[in-house]
Amino acid sequence: GESVGLHLPTLSVQEGDNSIINCAYSNSASDYFIWYKQESGKGPQFIIDIRSNMDKRQGQRVTVLLNKTVKHLSLQIAATQPGDSAVYFCAETPNYGQNFVFGPGTRLSVLP
Amino acid sequence: DGGITQSPKYLFRKEGQNVTLSCEQNLNHDAMYWYRQDPGQGLRLIYYSQIVNDFQKGDIAEGYSVSREKKESFPLTVTSAQKNPTAFYLCASRQQGAGNEKLFFGSGTQLSVL
Numbered sequence: 183g184e185s186v187g188l189h190l191p192t193l194s195v196q197e198g199d200n201s202i203i204n205c206a207y208s209n210s211a212s213d214y215f216i217w218y219k220q221e222s223g224k225g226p227q228f229i230i231d232i233r234s235n236m237d238k239r240q241g242q243r244v245t246v247l248l249n250k251t252v253k254h255l256s257l258q259i260a261a262t263q264p265g266d267s268a269v270y271f272c273a274e275t276p277n278y279g280q281n282f283v284f285g286p287g288t289r290l291s292v293l294p
Numbered sequence: 295d296g297g298i299t300q301s302p303k304y305l306f307r308k309e310g311q312n313v314t315l316s317c318e319q320n321l322n323h324d325a326m327y328w329y330r331q332d333p334g335q336g337l338r339l340i341y342y343s344q345i346v347n348d349f350q351k352g353d354i355a356e357g358y359s360v361s362r363e364k365k366e367s368f369p370l371t372v373t374s375a376q377k378n379p380t381a382f383y384l385c386a387s388r389q390q391g392a393g394n395e396k397l398f399f400g401s402g403t404q405l406s407v408l
Contacts, residue, residue, distance in 0.1 A: 190334055196400075214395045225384055227398035271336065275395060277372035282397065284329075 188245075188254035190269060192289045201259040203288045205272035210253060217246060217257045220269045220287070229257070229270075259290075267292045297321065300385050300400035306408050307372065307379055315370045315403045316387035325391040326368035327397070330354060331382040340383075343368055344390060372405060380406050 195201045207215070213234040218226035232239045232246045232255075239246050245258040255272050271287035298319045307313045319326065325344045326333030329337040343362040357376025362368055368387075372379045385400040 218394065218399075223402070223404070225298075225401045228396060228398070231396060273337075273397075281339070282337075284338075286334055286336045 190287050190289045192291055194291045194293055195262050196293050197264060198261055201257075201262045201266070201290060203257045203259075203270050203290065205255040205257075205285050205288075207253050207255060207272065207274045207285070208283065209218060209274060209276050210250075211276040214275050215246070215255055216273045216275065216282075217244075217255075218271055219266075221267075226271070245290065262290075262292050264292050264294070266290060298385055298387055298398055300403050303401070304398035304405060305403055305405045307405060308408050309386075310374045312371055312373050315372070315383055315385075315405070317368045317370065317400060319366055319368075319385075319387045319400075320399075321387055321398065322365070323387035323398070324365070325388050326362070326371070327386040327388075328352075328358070328360065328368070328370045329384045329386065331384055331402075337384065340370065362370075 216231045217229040218230050220226045230241045230244050230246050232248050237248050243260045247256045259266055267290055269287045269289050272285045273282045275282045299399050305313055328340040328343040330340055331337050338354050340351050340354055340358050341349055341360040343349035346362055349360050349362050357373055359371045366404045383403045386397045388394055388397050
């Protein structure tokens with residue numbers, strides 16, 4: 183029943199390496215950004231978020247970087263594990279979450 | 295166990311048939327959303343509701359209808375007017391107000407046409 187990510191860009195990394203997933207956003211007025219992880223046939227899970235008054239935020243094994251000058255967001259995953267294999271997508275909103283714009287996503291494939 | 299429950303997980307629609315997708319949340323969230331997900335595309339907003347008995351059209355509302363009679367429930371009906379209904383449908387909710395932007399998602403319903 184998979185309908186997600188059939189034609190997405192794919193990033194393949196070796197287990198244990200670091201992963202960097204990129205996202206270009208469109209609205210310079212966006213002030214809040216989220217990264218989600220979506221496994222096949224499941225709903226998106228929150229990973230990490232960041233507000234526009236920050237340029238970096240760290241979580242457990244994940245870091246989000248925000249470059250407002252070029253409207254670019256990245257997600258870094260340290261020591262990538264097989265369980266990290268999924269589709270990752272970013273979302274932006276300019277108005278306190280009333281209307282999110284979602285990126286198409288990147289498929290992360292972790293090689294043993 | 296708090297969260298958002300979508301049912302059924304898989305649904306098949308015949309020509310000319312209306313089908314309803316269920317979404318229930320026990321997070322006490324004010325706002326609820328329905329998104330459509332197609333391969334290779336970002337989520338697209340169908341309808342959203344910020345309060346009981348009120349809802350607004352999203353970007354792709356044609357061929358869909360919703361109701362919000364209870365805070366915890368936001369069912370989506372895919373009508374026969376929706377000519378290309380095959381997609382993965384996601385329900386989401388969040389609390390209202392600044393500082394509560396994070397969307398929580400259900401596990402989705404895959405709708406296919408017979």
